[in-house]
Amino acid sequence: MTEKQHIIACLVENKPGVMLRISGLFARRGFNIESIAVGTTENDDISRMTIIVRGDDKVLEQVEKQLLKQFDVFKVTDLDKETSVVRELCLVKVNAKTEQKKMLLMNYAEIFRAKVVDVNTSTLTLEITGDVQKVDAFVDLLRPHGIREIARTGTVAMARGQKPGEIQGPG
């Protein structure tokens, strides 16, 4: 079986300790997490975890079943990349001591639809949103200019269109 990257959206109870429980489960079962992102949803009692995991179909099946068994987990969905919006946000601080350098980086930013969020005499901080490949490409482009710092959120994703009942909380 071939290994593939999967995007799993998981609705969990919004309370302390859930992140520890879920990440502990992944560690214990030897599942390979690439990223994990958590945030609240339209319902205050529910958080949404987006987990990027690599494995073959058998591993994925175990991941889904083991997650669904958890008392804090309400719903698990394996999102299809083709029919989902997949995004990550990244902040990059780059060396930019000269005006000329700053102009160049701002041009790059425009091409990638990134935003300048901070500037000072020696650095420029850029914010980019996109899928992992786009963010990687942007970071690679900036690398020769001297990256001071990077912060990435990890991927979040959502199925396109309106699919009633697809992702729902309890009750």
Place this chain on the structure above:
Amino acid sequence: MPEKMPGASALIRALEAEKVEHIFGIPGGAIIDVYDKLYDSDIRHVLVRHEQVAAHAADGYARASGKVGICFATSGPGATNLTTGIANAFYDSIPVIAVTGQVPTSLIGNDSFQEADTVGIFMPITKYNFQVRTGAEIPEIVKKSFAIATSNRKGPVHIDLPKDTQKEEIDFVYPKSLKLPGIKPIPKGHPRQIKKAARELVNAERPVIISGGGVIAAEATTELVKLAEGLMIPVGVTLMGKGSFPESHPLCLGMFGMHGRKVANDILADADVVLSIGMRFSDRVTGKISTFCPEARLIHIDIDAAEIGKNVAPIIPIVGDARQILSRLNAEVGKLKTKKNTTYAEKVKEFIRECQSCLEMDYDEKPIKPQLVMRELNRVIDPDTIVVTEVGQCQMWGAHFLNIDRPRKWISSGGLGTMGFGFPASIGAKTACPDSTVIDVAGDGSFQMVLQDLATCIIEDLPIVVCVMDNRTLGMVYQWQDLFYDKRSSATLLDHAGVGKGSAIPEVPDFVKVAEAYGGRGIKIDSPGDVGPAIDEAVANEVVTVIDFKIDKSENILPMVPAGGNIKNMLLSERCRFEPYTARS
């Protein structure tokens, strides 16, 4: 009208509302308030001598009674001492609730006296765990704990109770029902899959049923017997499934697996259709997975979807409650034109009788053969007798030789394989079923891990029979060294110092004196003629009795499938050399 009371009282009231009758535990500073309120309750507290015993006793109590077992301990070391027992219950899917005291919320995280990260420690070994943050949460958390422990695949739950929440005055109302979206409804088992399974079983030439612990948890024995008898299908059990199908039934193959019966493994390896119910294809059952049942079309029924396809991929997976599914399967089988597979069944029954002959040989030798003790135990086991085991050779002798005919009458540590489980679990079983004879099949290694609780048996009036299969070795490891490590018995000789190169120091301990020191009876047996009478005497005694059987340490538990081997290739004993069984026509 809500009643005002401190959190500690609320806990006890909530347990009373759940009809808890027994608690196993030891108090300490961080749970002293709870014990203060327990003083006024009708719940019987069994004071043990080590928290590990409290957890195992709660586990044994749950297995014997089918109810939830409860144990209490204080914070820090009290809680960490519970962990082996709770992990044991987790791997065998036993409903236990552990309540531990904790330092006051204001001190949590300060490395306070007797503080431990109990929430973190218990998380991977429980089905779920809670830390109470305010006293007002207590009733709801207790209610949730019972619901989680007993729903779907059962398991232990832990409640951590900081000292201030025990003192806090709250308005007590015990919730009647709770909306718990985290407890997923049990799937009903797909009707088409059940129909397909019925057709497979009816058309099979060499069908076999594997019955696991899930059949006991679902109380599905009656339905299973009906299915097996209706289609004349041989049934074997896993270690956890012993008792789920009567082992003295002519269609019962006995136990499968590493130390299973040869007839069970051979007939299973040869099967064309295998129906497995409430079991998880542990490596101790399957041996090398790639050579396991090469021709079998597998039907797997389990309440836990995650067990299906985890180790072995079935052609027909059915997720749901074993009793409900078996009863529907019986109905579907009834609708089909069935030809009873008598030739196959008769052949298998004959093999079963032949293989069982190993149990009835006379074993009249000195030093005593463990098989003789098992034969004599089979003689005294009645339908209400509960057999509990330690872990290792003694456990496998019991599992291989003893015929258990009813659910909840065989209690053994399966998944975790915990030495020191049997004696405490016997305390739990005897507490739950005071009118049953409770026999702990022990090894001298395992028993010495927990024998201080002989005191509990005396004080709490629990007349248990402890049969110590005393070979002065850590027998199972000794056996592996004998078979696979050039007989280098490193550190497995209990009567030798160091790694075991010097000379033996006899009679440490003298188990008779140990039993007597606690106020129990001790009997030392070293000749075969005395084995039966000693067991009879111990069963009749009204006080805990330790029988020290001086057995032959060179006697290995055989047959055996070496770890990672093919179940068809068992190492056999000299005495019981059966030809491979095949029921192919």
